[in-house]
Amino acid sequence: MTIEVGAARVLVPTGIRRGDVIDVRALVEHPMATGLFRDARGNPIPAYFINDVSVTYGDREAAHFVWSSGISRDPFVEFSLRADREAPLTFTWKDNKGGVFTQTVDIKFVA
Amino acid sequence: MSGFSRRWFLHASGLAFLALAVRRLAALGAPRPRDDVPWKVQQVLKQLFGDRPVQDGHVQLDVPTVAADGRVVPVMIESDLPMAAERYVKAVHLLVDNNPDIHLAEFRLTPQIGQAFVSTRIKMRMTSPVRAIVETSDGALWGAAADVRVTVNGCG
Numbered sequence: 001m002t003i004e005v006g007a008a009r010v011l012v013p014t015g016i017r018r019g020d021v022i023d024v025r026a027l028v029e030h031p032m033a034t035g036l037f038r039d040a041r042g043n044p045i046p047a048y049f050i051n052d053v054s055v056t057y058g059d060r061e062a063a064h065f066v067w068s069s070g071i072s073r074d075p076f077v078e079f080s081l082r083a084d085r086e087a088p089l090t091f092t093w094k095d096n097k098g099g100v101f102t103q104t105v106d107i108k109f110v111a
Numbered sequence: 112m113s114g115f116s117r118r119w120f121l122h123a124s125g126l127a128f129l130a131l132a133v134r135r136l137a138a139l140g141a142p143r144p145r146d147d148v149p150w151k152v153q154q155v156l157k158q159l160f161g162d163r164p165v166q167d168g169h170v171q172l173d174v175p176t177v178a179a180d181g182r183v184v185p186v187m188i189e190s191d192l193p194m195a196a197e198r199y200v201k202a203v204h205l206l207v208d209n210n211p212d213i214h215l216a217e218f219r220l221t222p223q224i225g226q227a228f229v230s231t232r233i234k235m236r237m238t239s240p241v242r243a244i245v246e247t248s249d250g251a252l253w254g255a256a257a258d259v260r261v262t263v264n265g266c267g
Contacts, residue, residue, distance in 0.1 A: 082225030
């Protein structure tokens with residue numbers, strides 16, 4: 001199974017009204033290798049995982065996650081957000097090898 | 112000799128057995144005491160929170176009782192604590208007792224989050240208690256724990 005490391009999706013509901021507490025779901029493709037496994041030839045697979053996630057809403061950080069390699073492959077996270085202004089919601093995932101992946105969705109209100 | 116008759120022995124042992132059984136039953140009904148937290152987990156808690164006690168309540172932890180695949184175990188943590196500017200849940204910690212890395216994740220939140228709720232998927236090496244600990248902005252700690260039985264190892 002091959003994956004495209006860093007390919008990310010952020011999902012927010014449609015039809016948001018000002019002040020709604022909405023559900024945000026985000027997924028990034030990443031092996032999240034613990035460093036404890038070996039491959040078929042017996043060589044250890046080095047640790048390679050996302051350890052830092054930052055979520056900014058407009059110009060402020062709304063949430064920040066610190067992860068170990070214990071989060072499953074292709075890490076998924078879901079949480080709430082109080083949508084009180086129209087602004088971009090940006091995810092930044094960082095891994096232990098210096099990889100940085102970002103994805104943005106615009107929070108927009110229905111008329 | 113008459114004091115130690117067979118009848119006396121039967122009565123005495125029967126009573127002793129009954130007493131033990133009653134204690135067992137009482138222990139089953141009682142909430143699990145704090146000191147059932149393993150030493151290695153207590154060390155992690157001490158490192159994270161110092162000597163602040165973790166109280167039971169205000170946290171709802173949803174995990175499966177049996178996880179068929181330890182590589183993907185869904186976890187949902189929710190708290191009824193407020194997310195107001197003056198007092199909010201500033202962090203949600205996730206700990207798995209029997210994993211190589213006990214402190215699995217930390218979710219730092221702000222009042223912008225609106226509701227203390229986090230859902231994700233984790234790996235579990237083996238059957239273990241899973242603990243969710245919520246830290247409020249004024250330093251209070253609330254926790255919940257649940258046992259998850261794992262049939263396929265997810266950590267190598």
